[in-house]
Amino acid sequence: MPDLRVLVVEDDPVAAEAHRVYVDRLPGFVCVGLAGTAARALHILSGEQVDLVLLDMNLPDGHGLDVVRRMRAAGNQTDVVAVTAAREVAAVQAAARIGVVQYVLKPFAFETLRDRLTAYARQRRAAESGQVVADQDEVDRLLHPATSSSVPKGLAGSVLDRVVTLLGNRESWTAEEVATSIGTSRITARRYLEHLADQGQALRTQRYDGRSGRPKVEYSWVSES
Numbered sequence: 001m002p003d004l005r006v007l008v009v010e011d012d013p014v015a016a017e018a019h020r021v022y023v024d025r026l027p028g029f030v031c032v033g034l035a036g037t038a039a040r041a042l043h044i045l046s047g048e049q050v051d052l053v054l055l056d057m058n059l060p061d062g063h064g065l066d067v068v069r070r071m072r073a074a075g076n077q078t079d080v081v082a083v084t085a086a087r088e089v090a091a092v093q094a095a096a097r098i099g100v101v102q103y104v105l106k107p108f109a110f111e112t113l114r115d116r117l118t119a120y121a122r123q124r125r126a127a128e129s130g131q132v133v134a135d136q137d138e139v140d141r142l143l144h145p146a147t148s149s150s151v152p153k154g155l156a157g158s159v160l161d162r163v164v165t166l167l168g169n170r171e172s173w174t175a176e177e178v179a180t181s182i183g184t185s186r187i188t189a190r191r192y193l194e195h196l197a198d199q200g201q202a203l204r205t206q207r208y209d210g211r212s213g214r215p216k217v218e219y220s221w222v223s224e225s
Contacts, residue, residue, distance in 0.1 A: 069098060
């Protein structure tokens with residue numbers, strides 16, 4: 001199957017570039033454009049071959065769900081993955097009702113998007129090959145693919161996403177602070193933080209304690225705004 005062509009729709013230039021880099025790191029995917037507005041996204045979709053849209057929900061000239069509705073009204077059935085900070089249950093349900101195939105919350109680790117898109121590509125290949133499902137378990141795996149299997153050994157995808165969310169909510173965190181927030185040991189929290197730093201998604205700096213004179217390592221999120 002040829003590379004799947006992805007359009008990134010995101011109004012923040014830093015986040016848009018991060019998403020483009022993520023897509024281009026994935027075998028079988030290629031980013032074919034960036035759009036910062038609903039109007040620009042619809043213009044690109046009207047003239048370019050696009051297989052998948054990574055769509056922010058909050059755009060300066062309209063809501064992401066309105067973009068999907070306008071796509072469908074124009075006869076464009078391109079698949080959509082919502083990439084958004086919107087956490088309201090109603091928003092998730094509305095996205096599902098109009099055919100959004102995945103919903104990814106910001107901020108997220110590269111592994112999170114990788115797993116979602118890998119699952120999407122697997123489903124698409126199965127559909128295009130005429131594959132049939134063997135039983136209910138296979139139906140459930142197709143509709144609700146596991147997302148933590150490709151997280152590095154010893155790390156849990158759900159915990160990794162919690163750490164990413166913490167980093168996105170405050171300027172900087174120490175391992176001790178993260179451990180307290182997510183209910184793990186300091187050593188466990190540091191493993192997740194170091195993984196994100198090694199991936200280039202978190203920045204390590206030093207915080208000096210005026211009382212002891214010893215610096216503490218702190219981490220901040222750098223891949224998303």
